[in-house]
Amino acid sequence: MLQYGLEFTDAFDTTVDLDKMLDHLDKGNILYVMFRELDIPEGHSSMIKGYWKLGNHVQFIVSDPNYNMMGPFGYLEYLKDAETVLLDMERHLPRYYIIPPGE
Numbered sequence: 631m632l633q634y635g636l637e638f639t640d641a642f643d644t645t646v647d648l649d650k651m652l653d654h655l656d657k658g659n660i661l662y663v664m665f666r667e668l669d670i671p672e673g674h675s676s677m678i679k680g681y682w683k684l685g686n687h688v689q690f691i692v693s694d695p696n697y698n699m700m701g702p703f704g705y706l707e708y709l710k711d712a713e714t715v716l717l718d719m720e721r722h723l724p725r726y727y728i729i730p731p732g733e
Contacts, residue, residue, distance in 0.1 A: 631662075631727070638662070642725040646716045648688065651726070655681055658731040665715065666722035673722040681712065688712035 631638055641650070654661060661678040680691040689709040697708055719726070 631729075636729065638727045638729045640725065640727055644724060646719045646724050646726070648712055648716060651678070651712075652681060652683075652688070654728050655679075660729040660731075662727040662729060663715070663719055664723050664725060665718035667718050668721070678715070678726075679707070682709065690715055 641654075651661060655678065662675065663678055664673055664675045666673045674694075674696070676692050676694040678690045678692055682689045682691070688711075690712050691707055692710050692715075693707045697706055699706065699708075
């Protein structure tokens with residue numbers, strides 16, 4: 631991101647806060663997250679570019695370089711339960727990068 635002059639800020643804490651992440655997404659930001667799923671020993675990264683919310687249930691709209699099928703919005707993406715994403719992030723590194731909308 632530095633090499634290409636992309637503006638971003640770093641969010642790093644001992645735990646990941648869902649409300650803060652949703653607030654960043656509501657402002658039009660994209661979140662670059664690092665995580666490790668329970669059954670996979672190495673870490674991975676993806677972009678979270680939005681979310682669906684139904685009652686208290688939140689699903690992130692995720693763009694993942696390992697995923698190559700069209701998602702619900704016509705892009706290479708999928709939906710993933712937000713609580714699962716937060717646990718996967720805390721398992722790897724509770725850190726994400728906030729990328730503001732482009733001009």
